[in-house]
Amino acid sequence: MKVVKFGGSSLASGEQFEKVYHIVLSDAARKIIVVSAPGKRHKSDKKVTDLLIENADYYLTYREINEGLLEQVVGRFYSIAVELGIYTDIISDIRADIIARLTMSISNNKKYMDRVKAGGEDNTARLLAAYFNSKGKEAHYINPLEAGLFVTDQPGNAQVLAESYENLASLKEKSGILVFPGFFGYSKSGEILTFSRSGSDITGSILANAIHAELYENFTDVDAVYSVNPITVRNPKEIRELTYREMRELSYAGFSVLHDEALIPAYRAGIPVHIKNTNNPSAPGTKIVNQRTITNGPVIGIASAKGFCSIYVSKYLMNRELGFGRKLLQILEDFNLSYEHSPSGIDDISIILRQNEIGNEMEEAIRNRVFTELEADEVKIERNLALIMIVGEGMRHNVGTTARASRALAHCGVNIEMINQGSSEVSMMFGVKEVDEDRAVHSLYEEFFVSVSV
Amino acid sequence: MKVVKFGGSSLASGEQFEKVYHIVLSDAARKIIVVSAPGKRHKSDKKVTDLLIENADYYLTYREINEGLLEQVVGRFYSIAVELGIYTDIISDIRADIIARLTMSISNNKKYMDRVKAGGEDNTARLLAAYFNSKGKEAHYINPLEAGLFVTDQPGNAQVLAESYENLASLKEKSGILVFPGFFGYSKSGEILTFSRSGSDITGSILANAIHAELYENFTDVDAVYSVNPITVRNPKEIRELTYREMRELSYAGFSVLHDEALIPAYRAGIPVHIKNTNNPSAPGTKIVNQRTITNGPVIGIASAKGFCSIYVSKYLMNRELGFGRKLLQILEDFNLSYEHSPSGIDDISIILRQNEIGNEMEEAIRNRVFTELEADEVKIERNLALIMIVGEGMRHNVGTTARASRALAHCGVNIEMINQGSSEVSMMFGVKEVDEDRAVHSLYEEFFVSVSV
Structure with a gap:
């Protein structure tokens, strides 16, 4: 059984949703799908998460919704649904959900922000499940609260609670494809709290640990982890395999392919992580493993x-x-x-x-x-x-x-x-x-x- | 005006005392002479300081003087005096002084040890002054207490008190050659306390600072500081000039030519230190300076x-x-x-x-x-x-x-x-x-x- 996470660029448009659909179906072991919020479609585009932050900032300042900003977010989901030909109530549900997040009572500005931001991943998961369903495939949106993903009470930097692993293990028993929103969990008192930014990687890693996945696949928009930043050096060598320790050291100083904190739960369970490209799924990608054979000289x-x-x-x-x-x-x-x-x-x-x-x-x-x-x-x-x-x-x-x-x-x-x-x-x-x-x-x-x- | 310090090997025998005498007289600027206690004459010999420690240890254990050990110490001074043909009461004075140190009341074992150890330098200074006098030269033994060298109350690791510098400055006014015992000072309550081992270098450095010496000459038994330990590498290059910083870094990891703490007072006053060889005074030696010209590549x-x-x-x-x-x-x-x-x-x-x-x-x-x-x-x-x-x-x-x-x-x-x-x-x-x-x-x-x- 595999946990498969798709990043924001892999879900930025209807076209990208289609790719995700094909990737998931091409391997029956791909059971649990973790999603980020839609990212940029082109350089000057905005990420859904950033749009949500703008909405929240506006609301915190003026205590009213900025309709223009709201439409920008909802529009992103709408255009994906239209592209995919999904003609259900999902769009009005998403609009209502985002309005509710924005207008519900505010106990604490940081927690408010977490609640609004989490709307990106949460609604993407709903939309992706709906898309699978519209194609006649069994897929279920999984609510992290119901699934029992509990975290500490630290807005923007929540840490998973140990009990979550046991709760989440039972997802294995559910039928169909399970679409799980990344990036957030719930405090024991039921409040939404997000992981640190790029925290969908963390969600995937937690799930991989919980269900003892054979592999945690992490789909992004690069063919592999490169041996050096391709902006600095043209066409650098791709890395086929690297160890957790190597990945952690590389993440520290600028490698941003994978959020380094994300590795902990998968690392602890000894589950290999496979970084692959949604836009080129046949590329071999890069595997993060516990031990590897040294091939290419001392430096990776x-x-x-x-x-x-x-x-x-x-x-x-x-x-x-x-x-x-x-x-x-x-x-x-x-x-x-x-x-x-x-x-x-x-x-x-x-x-x-x-x-x-x-x-x-x-x-x-x-x-x-x-x-x-x-x-x-x-x-x-x-x-x-x-x-x-x-x-x-x-x-x-x-x-x-x-x-x-x-x-x-x-x-x-x-x-x-x-x-x-x-x-x-x-x-x-x-x-x-x-x-x-x-x-x-x-x-x-x-x-x-x-x-x-x- | 120069402060000139002679180490233990430079004062190990009458022959060495003669060399010191000639070195001092060969330069009229050599005004203040700081002495260590007599060191080893040959490999299996014992240093006077070590003999004093044995005497003290014995006394601390048995509360009586070990006459054999006492004679070993007194014998060292005696043989020097005989070699130099000094026929004054000095030897009986030295014996009495050492007995007094050993038998005076004991407030604290560590302070007792300091008092006994200091007898090496103190009596060497007396003997050297007597030697100069015996040759018809004006020379005075200087008592550190009278001269005002006050230190903190830390046995074996005393630190100079700031007021000492002003006190010692007046030594400049005294006539003749001044012979100052190294290694110890007095607490404000009049107790003898030693610097850390090899502390005669410290005394010289303090005096150089106090009288604003043009140079602090440090006579030892090597021609120069070597670029590497001569035990490891045969005939290594000699260093002509090195900076305080370089000296300090080298002292840290094994270079023992100069006690590194000793440099502080001279360093603060910007006084160059010249390391020279008593046994080969015409060798150029090594100068420790504030700034030097880089000649020999990056590493010294x-x-x-x-x-x-x-x-x-x-x-x-x-x-x-x-x-x-x-x-x-x-x-x-x-x-x-x-x-x-x-x-x-x-x-x-x-x-x-x-x-x-x-x-x-x-x-x-x-x-x-x-x-x-x-x-x-x-x-x-x-x-x-x-x-x-x-x-x-x-x-x-x-x-x-x-x-x-x-x-x-x-x-x-x-x-x-x-x-x-x-x-x-x-x-x-x-x-x-x-x-x-x-x-x-x-x-x-x-x-x-x-x-x-x-």
Whole structure:
């Protein structure tokens, strides 16, 4: 039995719904279908979820529905239904549902937002089930509340409750194809709460775990996970198989094919994840597995992300001072900042964090506290760093990978601002200036995927 | 005006005292002489300080003097005096002084030990001044209490009090050569307290700062600081000039020419330190300066030290957990462990510490706390790591140093267990298995000091 998740671009239009229909029917094991809300049909299009957020924002401000915005959302569902020739009450049901979400009492703005946003996935699931039915196939929309998908009371960042798995396991017994809306669950008191953005992947992963699926298929709009961002490097190699650990490391620094949190439930149950392309279902795709055979050299992928900054703190004889690092981290924690890495010298330490979390005022406040409380000699904040990660199970004890990577960076004239290697055995991280990022990634790709020299 | 410090081997015998005498007189600027206690004359010899410790230990156990041990100490001074032909009461004075130190009331064992140990330097200073006098030169033993060298009340690890600098400044006004015992100061209540071991370097540095010396000369038994440990690499290059930062980084991992804490007062006053050889005073030696011209490629020295271990902790989604790193460091701090470095991955972090600080029981206790309090997935402790540091101001923004270093390690088949680069701009640290240390150091030396390729 397989759980099959379709992303927003796979459900953006009637044409896409048809593809989904054929994909599902082509394999009898495809039993549980998880859907996102319709995504963009073209570059300047809006995602249904974004339209719903606009509706909610308007309502929160003016306490009335903006009819124009409402029609944009309903119109998206309508045009899909028309394209598919579905002539039931479904469209008026969807309109009523969205109006109800918008106008029901507001206990808390964040929860209100979750309730409205969830309308995208929920109505897509209804529409897809209706489409299957209109073609004479048995398919059922599954209500997450009735199915027992319970989550914590954290708007926008709900976590699944353990009991949900047992509840959801009984879905196996139901007949027909089951269409399950992604992205949200219910608190024990019956309120809708969403997972973090792209949370439909999470729903699919939870369901795969719950029913002990043989495979969790994740349909999106790319043929495979690429070894490097195709925007940076043209026609990069596709990855056929990668491990959970590799995927997690790659997701961290910019690979956005799969929401990394989504992997946890499938990972825990040891279920492989297959990433495939709705628009090209015969392509082999990429499988995420527990263990793989190393074939292609030590590195399987290169990821990078902009937007990091470093806080450099130095103090003569810091090294002798018990608790210095801990106190520094405590200060950052007081500002609610989570840090990414902390390379250290003898008398200095750098804290790497995402720079959007730290504004100028906070920077000043941190600087003051570090000077006064820790009596630092120097505090320096450097912005606009990019982190580049090279990832691969083959790097474990592969003598020379560091040499190859750093030589590649030297060859293209990129200065390494920091290296973090030593904890995870399947990745190595380089910090460079943002302006050097593309050059660095190109050169690393060349070294590990194109050139044959060692 | 110069402050000149002579180490234990420079004062181990009458012959060495003569060398010191000639060195001091050969430069009229050599005004303040700081002395250590006599060191070893040959490999199997004992240092005076160690003999004093044996005396003290015996007395603490039996509350009586061990005459044999006492004679060993007094004999060292006696043989120097005889060699130099000093026929004054000085030897009976020294004997009386040491007996007094051993038998005066004991308030605290650690302070008792400090008082006895300080007798080595104190009596050496008296003896050296007497020697100058015996040759008709004006020289004065300076009592640190009278001169106002006040320190904190921390036995074996005293810190200089700020007011001392002003007190000591007036030494400039005194006539003749001033012989100052190194290694200890006095608490405000008049008790003797020593600096950390090799603390005579500290005394010299404090005096250099206090009198605004033009130079702090540090005479020892090597011609220069070497670019790498001569035990590992034969006839390594000598370093002519290195900066304070470089010296500090090198001291950390095994370079023991100069006690690194000693540099602080001289460093703060911007006074250059000149390391010279008592046994070969015409050798150019090594100068420690604030800034130097980069001549010899990016790296100036390679240091390494055994005896580190790493505590590896992993937890899925650790990265999302605010405060994880801080809590982990807090646990180590509760065990009074200061950590050295903490390279991190996405979901894991390694803490590097000196392994002699962490026994098996403590290891178990730490493991338990990390599992229960932090709910880690995995905790792994790896012992017998060596840290290798390559150091040089020339590495700042030198593209390619990492590549050269890691290539050198790859060439000799050494796996890099961790890299720490990014905080200090003048050093790069590699963690390797202890068994690989020598091979790694050789290969790095070859790369940066012998081979001409870039």
